[in-house]
Amino acid sequence: MKKILLTLGLSTMSLFTALACTAHASENNSEAQAQTETTETPAAAPAAEASAIRHIDAAYLRANIYDYKENPNKFVFKGSRPAIIDFYADWCGPCRSLAPKLEAAAKKYAGKVDVYKVNVDNEAELAQIFGVRSIPMVLFIPMKGTPIQTVGDLTADQIEETIAQIYKAK
Known part of the structure; x- marks a missing residue:
């Protein structure tokens, strides 16, 4: 029983870690896409942000x-x-x-x-x-x-x- 609970606990932790990493990667991809779109448009981000x-x-x-x-x-x-x-x-x-x-x-x-x-x-x-x-x-x-x-x-x-x-x- 302890082995099953430990396995479930580790599996759950792995799942949350994977989801967090995926969410973080999605955020980074969205930011990268936004930056690309910003630099491609004539109204680029203000120099103060660079x-x-x-x-x-x-x-x-x-x-x-x-x-x-x-x-x-x-x-x-x-x-x-x-x-x-x-x-x-x-x-x-x-x-x-x-x-x-x-x-x-x-x-x-x-x-x-x-x-x-x-x-x-x-x-x-x-x-x-x-x-x-x-x-x-x-x-x-x-x-x-x-x-x-x-x-x-x-x-x-x-x-x-x-x-x-x-x-x-x-």
Whole structure:
């Protein structure tokens, strides 16, 4: 009798799990379809809903921010305004906690500071070049001078203070 109840209980739990996953997948498919429809129509979603942070790779970084192959011993910034680079991983809890704070800063300083993200799992070369040993690691880059490197989940105030420092270095 206990075996039957246990089997029924496990079967019921499996069924609910499957239904929850299916419902979640249906929601994701509906959202994906809605996003596709939105981007295909002339009245696209407002820019405020889009991320203000650009995900970049090594090629973009070398072409637009710092060519570490051309200047391996000296940081020569190629950008047109101060920048922030967040080195992160999708599985990292502190990285996920930091993300909305950086997104808010990117929106607040849009057109004044460029904010980028580098996934260290996908860009191991960049993680090595920048000496990323712990994540999140955020690099605040002034127009001139040495970038400021921080490690860990920063507070919104710490982000604001460091942005102020890179502005002073103009």
